[in-house]
Amino acid sequence: MIYRVALTILLALTSAQALAHSEKESMTPADGAILDAVPETIGLRFNDGMRLTKVEMTHAETHTEALDLGTQSGFVKEFSLPLTPMGPGMYHIEWRGLGVDGHPMNGVFSFEVK
């Protein structure tokens, strides 16, 4: 019985997204988008107030850099962050932030530049 319960918990854990509570509403460019040119900025819009704490961009699975979050004050729903143009290839964005209710949130999205 206890073995079955432990197994169930393990299954629940392994099926969970790492740190949940990510309630992203929309990202720009959209996840999976294919673009002709590198966008100057990326946009993150949430359905509730958020304070971004870390956003990283990985280009072509080789180069990773932290994006400049600028000066943030309070909790806002929309962010526009400058993106360093790295040329064609896959751009993978990973973000972390604190929700206004105190929940840590995170998420990822990717887009490709031809």
Add this chain to the structure above:
Amino acid sequence: MPDIWGQAAVATKFLLYLGVLTSAGLILCRQVFSEQLAGLDRFLRAWAVFFALLAAAMSFLGFAVRGAVLMDDASGMTDLAILALLWETPPGDALLLRLLGLGALLTGVVLGGRWLWVALLGSFLAIWSFCEIGHVASEDRLWFQSVLFGHLIVAAFWIGVLLPLHKLAGSADTLRVAAVLGHRFGQVASVAVPLLLLAGVVMTWRLVGSLSALLGTAYGLTLLAKIAVVTLLLALAAINKTRIVPALQSGDPKAGPHLARSISLEWVCISVILLATAVFTSILTVPS
């Protein structure tokens, strides 16, 4: 699988639950069963101090781990800007309430005597801190927070009786006191435990919302695992109430070791229940 900071968040939350609920439960039982537990005063107070200090340490560590979660790096644990940001949100309010409660609990326990009532108030405050944060608090309804508070008070009461009952069952000289304590706990639990279960059902209904969410999400599955272990715990409690405690009352010398073994199994169940709770309050999203 959660990343290392997610796992750290679960581990600290589990130990926090264990610390707060056990220290609060010990004080609650000490005051409710003052006649039976007067002889174990020093034993109970020593364990209450241990678990309250564990809770205080996990409160600080858990808060710092949130900083690490936000930065995906250990540096977040000591990043003053990040910690100050956290302090402005509900986790900051909860930490303050919890530390005030644990401070009152420790003060009352160390001074003893009538000060144990201050310790009891501190216990309630520390338990209420869980109602100020998380999925239940996000609904921002006092009645819903009160349901969780009642759920936790009964859980603490149950956990709090285990150490003294195990101690009393372990010696032939105190078996008679163990019988009285077990009987009286059974009487109170026959009213309190249904309330605990009812509160659990209400929270499940509000937070999960549907059968498909219960069966089809990680949150629902973890909750089901918790319910399965709660069922096992209830079965153990039923055996205690209907067989072991009556055997103790009739003077059966084997009943003491039986009760001690049953309580050890209850600790295993409670640990799994607290771990499951730490999982779905730390890293899983509420389906509804």
